[in-house]
Amino acid sequence: MAISxxxxxxxxxxxxxxxxxxxxxPHGSLTALLGPSGSGKSTLLRVIAGLEQPDxxxxxxxxxxxxxxxxxxxxxxxVFQHYAAFKHMTVRDNVAxxxxxxxxxxxxxxxxxxxxxxxxxxxxxADRYPxxxxxxxxxxxxxxxxxxxxxxxxxxxxxxxxxxxxxxKELRQWLRRLHDEVHVTTIFVTHDQEEAMDVAGQIVxxxxxRIEQAGSPRDLYEHPxxxxxxxxxxxxxxxxxxxxxxHDLEILLVPAPxxxxxxxxxxxxxxxxxxxxxxxPDGQQLWAQMTRxxxxxxxxxxxxxxxxxxxxxxxxxxxxxxxxxxLAAA
Amino acid sequence: xxxxxRLGRYxxxxxxxxxxAILLLVPVGMVAYRAFEPGIGAAWDSVTTxxxxxxxxxxxxxxxxxxxxxxxxxxxxxxxxxxxNFRGKTLLNAVIDLPFAISPVVIGxxxxxxxxxxxxxxxxxxxxxxxxxxxxxxxVLATMFVSLPFVVREVAPVLQEIGDEQEQAAxxxxxxxxxxxxxxxxxxxxWGVAYGVVLSTARALGEFGAVAVVSGRxxxxxxxxxxxxxxxxxxxxxxxxxxxxxxxxxxVATLLAMNxxxxxxx
Numbered sequence: 001m002a003i004s005x006x007x008x009x010x011x012x013x014x015x016x017x018x019x020x021x022x023x024x025x026p027h028g029s030l031t032a033l034l035g036p037s038g039s040g041k042s043t044l045l046r047v048i049a050g051l052e053q054p055d056x057x058x059x060x061x062x063x064x065x066x067x068x069x070x071x072x073x074x075x076x077x078x079v080f081q082h083y084a085a086f087k088h089m090t091v092r093d094n095v096a097x098x099x100x101x102x103x104x105x106x107x108x109x110x111x112x113x114x115x116x117x118x119x120x121x122x123x124x125x126a127d128r129y130p131x132x133x134x135x136x137x138x139x140x141x142x143x144x145x146x147x148x149x150x151x152x153x154x155x156x157x158x159x160x161x162x163x164x165x166x167x168x169k170e171l172r173q174w175l176r177r178l179h180d181e182v183h184v185t186t187i188f189v190t191h192d193q194e195e196a197m198d199v200a201g202q203i204v205x206x207x208x209x210r211i212e213q214a215g216s217p218r219d220l221y222e223h224p225x226x227x228x229x230x231x232x233x234x235x236x237x238x239x240x241x242x243x244x245x246x247h248d249l250e251i252l253l254v255p256a257p258x259x260x261x262x263x264x265x266x267x268x269x270x271x272x273x274x275x276x277x278x279x280x281p282d283g284q285q286l287w288a289q290m291t292r293x294x295x296x297x298x299x300x301x302x303x304x305x306x307x308x309x310x311x312x313x314x315x316x317x318x319x320x321x322x323x324x325x326x327l328a329a330a
Numbered sequence: 331x332x333x334x335x336r337l338g339r340y341x342x343x344x345x346x347x348x349x350x351a352i353l354l355l356v357p358v359g360m361v362a363y364r365a366f367e368p369g370i371g372a373a374w375d376s377v378t379t380x381x382x383x384x385x386x387x388x389x390x391x392x393x394x395x396x397x398x399x400x401x402x403x404x405x406x407x408x409x410x411x412x413x414x415n416f417r418g419k420t421l422l423n424a425v426i427d428l429p430f431a432i433s434p435v436v437i438g439x440x441x442x443x444x445x446x447x448x449x450x451x452x453x454x455x456x457x458x459x460x461x462x463x464x465x466x467x468x469x470v471l472a473t474m475f476v477s478l479p480f481v482v483r484e485v486a487p488v489l490q491e492i493g494d495e496q497e498q499a500a501x502x503x504x505x506x507x508x509x510x511x512x513x514x515x516x517x518x519x520x521w522g523v524a525y526g527v528v529l530s531t532a533r534a535l536g537e538f539g540a541v542a543v544v545s546g547r548x549x550x551x552x553x554x555x556x557x558x559x560x561x562x563x564x565x566x567x568x569x570x571x572x573x574x575x576x577x578x579x580x581x582v583a584t585l586l587a588m589n590x591x592x593x594x595x596x
Contacts, residue, residue, distance in 0.1 A: 049502055050502075051498050051501070051502070070501070071498070071501045071502050072501050072502075072504055072505065072506055073504075074502070076502055077502065078498070078499065078502040080495050080498070080499060082495060084495035084496050084498065084499040085496075086496055086499075086500075086514055087496075087518065088517040088518060097500070097503050097505075097513075098503035098504050101503060101504045101505045101509055102504060142499075145499075145503065146502070146503075148503075149503055149504060
C-alpha cells in the first residue's frame with residue numbers, strides 16, 4: 001500500500017474532525033475522498049501530508065510509519081484549493097522551488113522545470129507571475145510545483161473548487177490523463193460526487209469524521225451500504241422506507257399495480273435528459289429521469305395525471321444488509 | 331455630471347490641502363525659510379560645528395541600533411501573534427501598544443526607575459561598571475522603547491492577509507523553517523516591513539522626551555532633537571532651525587529611499 005491510515009483521530013476543541021479513520025490507498029491509484037463540508041476529508045488529507053498531527057492513530061507511507069515525520073520530510077506533493085502560489089516568484093521559480101531547496105545542480109533544475117512546465121501545458125508562461133495567470137493556469141502551475149520533487153503521493157485539497165464550472169470539467173479530465181501518464185499515487189478531496197465519479201478509480205465516502213464506504217464509483221452507486229452513501233452518491237427519491245434513483249422511477253400513462261397516481265408539476269429539459277417533477281396526492285414530491293426521446297414518446301405535459309412506479313428501490317434495515325427490491329416486471 | 335458633486339469634490343480637496351498646508355507645510359516651510367535667512371553659508375556653518383555633528387552622530391547611532399533591533403523583534407513578534415496560539419497572547423498584544431499610549435516623558439522616568447541608581451537593575455549594573463541612565467545605553471533603550479510597535483503593527487496585518495498556505499506549501503516542498511521564512515514569508519511581507527522601518531526610523535529620529543529624561547541633558551549626550559532645543563534656549567534660533575531642517579531632510583530621505591527600494595523590488 002502506498003498509504004495506510006490506521007485509526008486516525010483528530011479533534012479541534014469540541015469538534016471531532018476524524019473519529020477513528022482507517023484507509024488503504026494502493027500504489028498508483030487515483031482515489032477521491034468524498035463528503036460534505038465538515039466530514040473530515042480535508043483533515044484526513046492534511047494528516048497524511050503532515051500538515052496536521054493526529055491526536056492518535058498512525059500514518060504509513062510506503063509501509064513506513066510517518067506519523068511523527070514533519071511535512072518537510074514526508075515526500076508528499078500537496079496542492080491547495082486556492083493554489084498557494086508563491087506570488088513574488090515567476091512560474092519557473094515556483095516550479096523550481098522544491099528542487100532548489102534540495103540544492104540540485106542548476107542545469108538539472110532547468111531541464112526538469114522545462115519538462116514539467118510542458119507537462120502542464122504552460123509553455124510560454126514560464127516568466128509570468130501568478131497574478132498574470134488564470135485560476136486554471138495557477139492550479140496547473142501548483143501541480144507542476146508539487147510534481148517537481150517526485151513525491152511518493154500527490155495530495156490535492158479541493159483542487160478545482162475555486163474554478164469556473166467549465167474550467168473545472170476540463171481540468172479534471174486533464175488530471176485523469178496526467179495520472180495515466182505520471183502514475184503517481186494520487187488522493188484528492190472533493191465534495192462534488194460527479195467530480196469524484198468522473199476522475200477517481202476509488203472513492204472513499206466520509207461523513208462526520210468517519211468513513212461510510214470505500215469502493216469503485218460503480219460499486220458505490222449500485223451497492224450503497226447506507227442511506228448516506230445512497231443519497232450522497234447520485235440523486236435519489238425517498239418514498240417511505242424506499243430509496244429510488246430517479247432513473248428507476250417509471251412513468252405510466254395508465255394505472256398499474258404498485259404505481260401511484262401523480263401530477264406532473266414541471267418538465268425540465270436538460271439536453272438529452274428530461275426531468276419530470278411529480279406531485280403525489282399526499283403532497284410529496286418525486287422526480288423521474290428519462291431520455292428526451294422517452295419523454296417525447298409519452299407526450300407528457302405540465303399538469304397531466306400519470307402513474308409513477310419504481311422499477312427498483314433500496315431499503316435500509318436498521319441493523320442489517322440493505323436490500324434491493326426489484327419491483328417492476330421486466 | 332451635475333454641478334453639485336463636482337463642487338463637493340473640489341471643496342473636499344480644498345479642505346484636505348488647506349488642512350495639510352496650515353498644519354504641516356507652512357510650519358515646515360517656515361523652518362526652512364528661517365534656517366536660510368542668515369544665508370546658506372551661515373546655516374551650513376551652524377550645523378557643522380563639533381557639537382552639532384556629534385548630535386547628528388548620536389541620533390544616527392540611536393537609529394542604527396534601535397531600528398534593526400525593533401525590525402527583528404517586530405517581525406518575530408508579528409509571527410508569534412499571527413501564526414501561533416499561546417497563553418498570554420492577548421496580553422502581549424496589548425503590551426506592544428504601550429509605547430503609543432504612554433507619554434515619552436513617563437517612559438524616560440520609568441527607565442530611570444528600573445535602570446537608574448537605586449532602581450531594580452541599576453545598582454547591580456553600576457557595580458559592574460555599566461552606566462545606563464544619564465548615558466548612551468539608556469538613550470538607546472529609550473529610543474527602542476518609543477519606536478517598538480511600528481514594525482509589529484505594520485507586519486501583523488500583512489501576515490494575516492497572506493495566510494499560511496504559501497508557508498505550508500513550502501514545507502511540503504521540503505523547505506525547513508528558515509528557508510520558508512527567508513524565501514516565502516519575508517518576500518511576501520516586505521512592504522509591511524519596509525513601511526514599519528520607515529515609521530520606526532522617523533520616530534527614532536524625532537524622539538525628544540524620553541531621551542531628554544534619560545540623557546540627563548548632559549553635554550556630549552545630546553541627540554539632534556536635544557541639540558535643537560538647546561540652541562533654541564541659548565537664543566541661537568538660526569542654528570536651531572538649521573539643525574531642524576537637517577532632521578527633516580533625514581526623515582524625508584528615509585521615506586524616499588524606501589520608496590525607491592520598493593519600486594525596484596516591484
